[in-house]
Amino acid sequence: MSTASLTSHTALRVNGTRLWNSLMQLAQIGATPKGGVCRLALTDLDREGRDFFVGEAQAAGCTIRIDCVGNIFARRAGRDDSLPAILTGSHIDTQPTGGKFDGNYGVLAGLEVFKTLNDAKITTDAPLEVVVWTNEEGSRFVPVMMGSGAFIGEFKTDFILAQKDRDGITVGQALNAIGYAGTSQVSPRGIGAYFEAHIEQGPVLEAHDITIGVVTGALGQRWFDVVITGSEAHAGPTPMQLRHDALLAASHLVQLVNELALDHAPHARGTVGMLDVYPNSRNVIPGTVKMSVDLRADSDATLTEMVDKLNARAQVIAKQGKVSVALTQVVYFPPAAFAPELVQAVRAGARTIGLTEMDVVSGAGHDAVYLARVAPTAMIFVPCKDGISHNEIEDAKSEHLEAGCNVLLHAMLARASE
């Protein structure tokens, strides 16, 4: 396909009904009574889901390749197969109480692009691939984003294959059991670009009544375990000034975490999601609080500034509250900036089609965040109902899913024909 012919395909559109039906079909595998999906990585249900994907891809004329950690690559030949492939994809494993769209949408949107190109009898210059990444959710096996992380070299293959679930079953054993222990080397060679379409999993697009989120990058993350140690004492006999109340100190820390994020609006985030009180008895002043801190920002400089303030001001809180505060970093993901030319391809795709769009930053981790380290990468977000995800009531509108798939189509066409 020449650049001239790109213009001739401006009017090309995916089949939204077909996309929706494929999503509903995949959602039957592991469907929950509440309308969600429970399809944990490398279970028999995951095998059924993978089989469904492979069947659809083969029906669309793709060749299938599976690597040693179970990532599946469905390849649509290009005019020049020596060109780097243009990839899209996501994951089909879900949370234990997950929804129909998280991950699944990115995979099936890729297949819908292929079907649309088939219908229009279009062959791209570069080959195209839809990828299903193994175990993005991390619900059964850790680490999360396992398949893409292994793919880009963040984790060694042997390490991944030896990871165990709660029953002691390894990733390697589980891959063999479901027949998805591939032989292809886990390697990121020959990628021209990576696109990932995904529901937003947040409320920003819906709040702005915008259809397409042009994702410019992903927030960096630093997570901490915090232990606050005071002294347990009876709530009645202990005067206020003689207390060492771990929960009172924790309350100041919760507010500090919130303020650190507000100080770096609009992209910074600060969250205490987990907080446990000991002994957690009505009339006992809490002696210990264990809590999490999750800080996110769009630059490492901002993230470092937030962490420095957290550490410094936590000690002030400790002194004022006559308690001790210990912080331990447990997770670090650097911020990811997506490739400007791909981000522009997404933006241009949306505008060509006449969709409303806005730049957004991904607050959550995605396989694309790893891919961005080895290849030009971009993401396309579409709204989800009330911003809710990782929940059986996760929902999205067919028209939005179709719109995002059309943007994916045109962004991939733009890259594959260069």
Add this chain to the structure above:
Amino acid sequence: MSTASLTSHTALRVNGTRLWNSLMQLAQIGATPKGGVCRLALTDLDREGRDFFVGEAQAAGCTIRIDCVGNIFARRAGRDDSLPAILTGSHIDTQPTGGKFDGNYGVLAGLEVFKTLNDAKITTDAPLEVVVWTNEEGSRFVPVMMGSGAFIGEFKTDFILAQKDRDGITVGQALNAIGYAGTSQVSPRGIGAYFEAHIEQGPVLEAHDITIGVVTGALGQRWFDVVITGSEAHAGPTPMQLRHDALLAASHLVQLVNELALDHAPHARGTVGMLDVYPNSRNVIPGTVKMSVDLRADSDATLTEMVDKLNARAQVIAKQGKVSVALTQVVYFPPAAFAPELVQAVRAGARTIGLTEMDVVSGAGHDAVYLARVAPTAMIFVPCKDGISHNEIEDAKSEHLEAGCNVLLHAMLARASE
């Protein structure tokens, strides 16, 4: 004994070693490896403890009476047995990980007073009684302070006997099983005064290096269940301004509870002892927080003012945090003012002996708080190590326990001879 003879007994002292030994002997029944005591109400161990008390009391010449809820009254005859009895006592049931002194001290101090009077061949005008109240702790059966509450008419006897433990065993069944289902009517008639000696269970006396706490009354208490409802959302994709963070709102409520108490220093207390976060996951903004609020003050007016502010300001916090806050009162104990003439008897006793003393208010509930509703009542506090109680490491100094017992002796003598 005439007022003239009171003077002649000013030099009378209890046997501190004998008191300590009896405490250590009772502490063997239900002793825990960590040096504490687990002797839950109406268990076989409680029976052993009661048998020990009854044996000691009978050896000291007492007659034993047991009422229908298992309260034990050991009576030392007076010169005129038609006079209202002067009572002292406490409880011998413990927390599951309780200490050697909580309750036990008040009971054995009473017996030590009797032994001392026996040694000195003193007969008081009014009869004296040492009472063991059933189930003060409330660890196995609720309500707490069951025996004294029934005694003063707060609970009907039938209600108490029908209360069940976790295994479905009723108080009535348990009393029968250990042989302490008495026949005496549960009635507070004929009490001239009630004294209770107790470890402070708080840090005030130790902090001031004072031996005797002259307890002028007990704080009133209002306890609340609080439910804060926001919305669960992903910590990453959800911008700060679109959040409905239940824990952030809870942090303001924790600080409000603390401020309410500080605003009414020195006697008011405000404590959040229990706080549960849902779903309590690191990267999920908390959608719900359930927490307790425990407010205490020395007057009903203050307590009401604190509760009014709590209710009003909780709604401001709710509005600002875009969450809802629901408060439900679950416990109310009115403040108890002890009888001035008995409080003075305690103070005078301490001064006669030459002990350091200060007025204190009991922050915790005690059997004496119920007794104060039907009879002139006072309490004597002695320091405990680091203010720690309801803990196996609860500790107290023999010299302090002896001092408190001497104050009890002289306070009882002063009342019994009038």
